[in-house]
Amino acid sequence: MMIEFIKDILPEGETLLKSHYEAKKVLWDLGLGYESIHACKNDCILFWKEHEKDDMCPKCKESRYKRVNVKGKKIPHKVLRYFPLKPRLQRLFINRKTASEMRWHKEKRTTDPEEKVLRHPIDFEAWQEFDKKHGWFADEPRNVRLGLASDGFKPFGNMSTTYSMKTVILIPYNLLPWKCMKEPFFMMCLFIPGLKSPGNDIDVYLRPLIDELKDLWEDGVETYDASKKENFQLHATLLWTINDFPAYGNLSRWSTKDKMLEPKHLSDDDILTQMEAIKHVEFEKRPNTKKRKVNVNELNWRKKSIFFELSYCRTLKLRCNLDVIHIEKNICENVIGTIMNIEGKIKDTPKARMDLQNMGIRNELWLVPNGDKYMVPPACYTLSTDEKKSLCQWLRDVNFPDGFASNIA
Structure with missing residues (x-):
């Protein structure tokens, strides 16, 4: 209308x-x-x-x-909404200027061998070692190197606190450093529905993307380069993933919960040997399903990542990255939610207080029995109403330099 x-x-x-x-x-x-x-x-x-x-x-x-x-x-x-990757990669070469910039990392990048500064992903050891192991891929500068990011969001904002959706986005790293991380070049490939995040079952939804990445690595796709006015066979590879901590656990399959082990460097063969010990992993979220018992030999792995179906995955030096800025934002929100006592955002819960009691620490914060109920003693960071108002006033008025922080108000 x-x-x-x-x-x-x-x-x-x-x-x-x-x-x-x-x-x-x-x-x-x-x-x-x-x-x-x-x-x-x-x-x-x-x-x-x-x-x-x-x-x-x-x-x-x-x-x-x-x-x-x-x-x-x-x-x-x-x-599941799946946006095919091949036509989107082909469109990068339809425009003459963008097609030329897709070769920037090989033809126009200037470096000082003695100056060890990270200006672009090509400066990472992971990129350089990949080129040494797969020379045929590196010889064609137009072959695309991709990073994968995944995160959930609430499409209805605060109106619905239960419904959440998840997106999977690819970033082409061939472009100039001030362009490759800009929104116009982000490629949303998967739009995953659901009342809750798929968690470890995200592998089920990644299947169409993984199959297309296999094809792009092995066979490629014929593409027209407008800057050179010629056709060429375009190949693509996934270099790594970038996520916050929970998504890192879902994609890497290394559990970020429960009992943690002392970290140590593992070779590719060590990792694959450990993953081979994982048996009978099923993807499902049926109610009343018993949690699978974890074998001691599996260490902290929960399953073999679907990314290992890509033949080059075991040769990658750095498969998973933590998005530090994203994690800092989450920590900031959790701290503010806790001291402001915001429902759904507070981390100082009765279960957290019971954990302190089980560990035998911070006895001033233990739950206090009161008849058939329990009282939660106030913590040192508990704010009064006036103190909450002062904090809100400060958050509303604080100013940061342009580009330094998001709109915290």
């Missing part, structure tokens, strides 16, 4: 599309569409490839569909 109203007030000759459906058709014709892939409600499988025609999950036996609408159309429980 709003579009029809706007069309009526626009001058003659306007070309505004009539509906959201027409806008989607234009995007599809430009190669900006996506694939809708149904998923099991318990995150067991994708109804894709060999399971494309199944109406029921072969693992948990749950129906693929939750209901039939008034038009007789079956509505699936979950729909």
Whole structure:
């Protein structure tokens, strides 16, 4: 109705599309569409490839569909949106300027051998060792090196505290350092639905992307380079992932919870040997499912990462990175949420107090029995109402240099 109203007030000759459906058709014709892939409600499988025609999950036996609408159309429980990677990489070379900049790291980058400064991912040892091990890939500067980032978000903001979605984004590192990390070149590949994050079951949803990355490494895709006015075979590789701490655990499969071990450097063969000890790992979130017992030989691994299906993964020097700025932001939010006693953000919970008692420390913070209930003693950081108002006033008024911090207010 709003579009029809706007069309009526626009001058003659306007070309505004009539509906959201027409806008989607234009995007599809430009190669900006996506694939809708149904998923099991318990995150067991994708109804894709060999399971494309199944109406029921072969693992948990749950129906693929939750209901039939008034038009007789079956509505699936979950729909994964997958944005194919190949056409997006090809589009980087359609523009002459961007196509030329995709070779910047090899042809125009200037370095001082004695100055050890990290200005671009190519300065990392991980990039340089990869080039030594895969010379055929490094010989073609247009071959694309990618980083993968994944994080969840609430599409409805604070209006819904339970519904969360997850995105998987790829970043092409061939570009200049002031361009490769800019939003116009970010490529969202997966849009994962769900009331909660898929957690360790994210491997199920990564399957289409991993299959395409395999193909891009082994066979590549024919691409037109507008800057050189020629076709070439484009290949791509995934160098590493960048995540906050929980997502790091889900993607690397090294548990960031429970009992932690003393960290030590492991060779590629050591890691693969440890992962081979992991047996009978199933992807599912059925209620009342017993937690799988962890074998002592598995150390802190929870399963073998799907990224090891990429033949070059074992040769990578640095597979997973921690996003320090993201982690600092989360810690800041948790500290403020705790001292402000914000519901859903506070970390000073009764369970945390019970943990202190179990460890035999900080006895002034232990829960105090009061009849059939327990009292939570105030901590040294507990703020009064006036102190909370003062903190909020400071957060509203504080100013930082441009680019130094986000809008903390």
